[in-house]
Amino acid sequence: MDGSSSPDVSRDVEVRRAYSADASGLMLIPDGVVRATSPAHVAALLAESSATRTPVTPAGGQTSTTGASISDRGILLSLRAMQRIIDIDPVARVARVEPGVLVGDLKRACAEHNLLFAPDPTSEEECTIGGAIACNASGARSLRYGPTRAHVRALSVALADGSIVELRRTSLEKNTVGYLLAHDPVDWFVGSEGTLGVVVAAELALLPLPEQVIGLAIPFSSEANALRFVVAARNSMHVHARCLEFFDVLALEIARVTEDSDSWARGAQALVYVEEVPPAEQEPALDDWLSLAESFGALVDDVRVFAGETALRDARRMRHAVPAQMNERGARRRDFGGRKVSTDWAVPYPLLEHAIGLARALANEAGIEQAVIYGHAGNGHPHQNFIASDAEHLRVVERVVEATLREVIALGGTVAAEHGIGKIKRKWLSMQLSPLQVRAMRALKRELDPSDILAPGNVL
Numbered sequence: 001m002d003g004s005s006s007p008d009v010s011r012d013v014e015v016r017r018a019y020s021a022d023a024s025g026l027m028l029i030p031d032g033v034v035r036a037t038s039p040a041h042v043a044a045l046l047a048e049s050s051a052t053r054t055p056v057t058p059a060g061g062q063t064s065t066t067g068a069s070i071s072d073r074g075i076l077l078s079l080r081a082m083q084r085i086i087d088i089d090p091v092a093r094v095a096r097v098e099p100g101v102l103v104g105d106l107k108r109a110c111a112e113h114n115l116l117f118a119p120d121p122t123s124e125e126e127c128t129i130g131g132a133i134a135c136n137a138s139g140a141r142s143l144r145y146g147p148t149r150a151h152v153r154a155l156s157v158a159l160a161d162g163s164i165v166e167l168r169r170t171s172l173e174k175n176t177v178g179y180l181l182a183h184d185p186v187d188w189f190v191g192s193e194g195t196l197g198v199v200v201a202a203e204l205a206l207l208p209l210p211e212q213v214i215g216l217a218i219p220f221s222s223e224a225n226a227l228r229f230v231v232a233a234r235n236s237m238h239v240h241a242r243c244l245e246f247f248d249v250l251a252l253e254i255a256r257v258t259e260d261s262d263s264w265a266r267g268a269q270a271l272v273y274v275e276e277v278p279p280a281e282q283e284p285a286l287d288d289w290l291s292l293a294e295s296f297g298a299l300v301d302d303v304r305v306f307a308g309e310t311a312l313r314d315a316r317r318m319r320h321a322v323p324a325q326m327n328e329r330g331a332r333r334r335d336f337g338g339r340k341v342s343t344d345w346a347v348p349y350p351l352l353e354h355a356i357g358l359a360r361a362l363a364n365e366a367g368i369e370q371a372v373i374y375g376h377a378g379n380g381h382p383h384q385n386f387i388a389s390d391a392e393h394l395r396v397v398e399r400v401v402e403a404t405l406r407e408v409i410a411l412g413g414t415v416a417a418e419h420g421i422g423k424i425k426r427k428w429l430s431m432q433l434s435p436l437q438v439r440a441m442r443a444l445k446r447e448l449d450p451s452d453i454l455a456p457g458n459v460l
């Protein structure tokens, strides 16, 4: 498709600019934009694009932090207009959706049936189901429920050649036919970042909405104690955490502003936010939480309790404020060649304190300001957010991040636990995967997208 001949492709510069940025801080202006309205529309575009070898990059809410949903090559294919919740079946506990539905909208629709769509990326009010599937997004509550992959039952995928395949997980408990990678093609597409096919519909598994959830924001006078508390809480038989989120002293400062509570926990050096979901017919283990926290020196007089839907939403807003505030700070440096640099590494959770210590030491050695560190400590998965003020500072920050990632890999960790690789983190893929693993990925990519049109520059 040269584009000028296709009535679907918008070449208007304002439209192209409107789709040129995501949360990575990069800006890549596509040659054209297509706003898909149906699976057939997507399939026709892909068939034509394969024939003419025109690159196509799918995009949902464009909240990617890795430049995965933007491109300056070929067509940017927006799926946002395909935003129908097709149906919610409360008996089978499944939802069938188009890819452009916002995760937050689906969660609210499910809650009306007393059901929970469990994946909860912090960006849930801005990101789509298609994007969450393509990134295998997770969130604070993935500690209990697992990432998006665990909740995808079936997918309709438009392949690069314009065909549409229907893929459904088996419910077999035993299977010895062939290689594992061939057992469940749904898994090829979850986490494939738009490089293997375009998700045009999904069937998602739902859970019963928990009857009782209590949130606790627990301040600690030392970071080390907060991190040790997280490990103890994960290992405890007496408390039932569905999330264990860490805020360092800088992230806590942002939380104070969001809470409009300047004096809250002034003696604290860190905070852990937990959500307790007791087993059916049991009361929340509040006393157990408090005594566990106290044994790690928590400032128990400053603990805040979030009970009820509205209060839990407030807690979520407090948590979301940290990345949102850091994105704003990063955006202010864009004109100077700087931006926010966010890590997404994870280590086995008992090693988190050690890993954060190494990360801080590397930043100190390089003489740069410490990152704001916050996030999914229960999964050994913090985010370090640096603000690089200009291009030179950015180079130093990237060197520090790379050195940190080498330590993380040595500890058995990963360079990207939930945001994917996209374009920004591609250079680190080979740090974690062997040449054999990368060749196996390339073979799958060649098989599914022989003209190499899908999401060029992402992952491989």
Ligand SMILES: Cc1cc2nc3c(=O)[nH]c(=O)nc-3n(C[C@H](O)[C@H](O)[C@H](O)COP(=O)(O)OP(=O)(O)OC[C@H]3O[C@@H](n4cnc5c(N)ncnc54)[C@H](O)[C@@H]3O)c2cc1C
Pocket (backbone or CB within 6 Å): 022, 023, 057, 058, 059, 060, 061, 062, 063, 064, 065, 068, 069, 079, 099, 120, 121, 122, 123, 126, 127, 128, 129, 130, 131, 132, 133, 134, 135, 136, 137, 138, 139, 140, 192, 193, 194, 195, 197, 198, 199, 200, 323, 324, 327, 418, 419, 455, 458
């Ligand atoms: C403030 C903030 C907080 C965040 N918090 C989290 C978090 O807690 N957990 C987390 O996992 N992530 C988080 N993210 C990252 C991001 O929001 C998630 O990865 C999200 O799932 C992306 O969804 P999206 O609709 O915005 O996808 P996009 O950014 O539009 O696209 C992401 C990738 O998916 C592909 N894609 C999109 N739609 C389709 C489709 N229909 N078919 C095939 N490929 C498709 C794109 O090509 C791209 O590779 C955060 C981002 C921000 C800005």
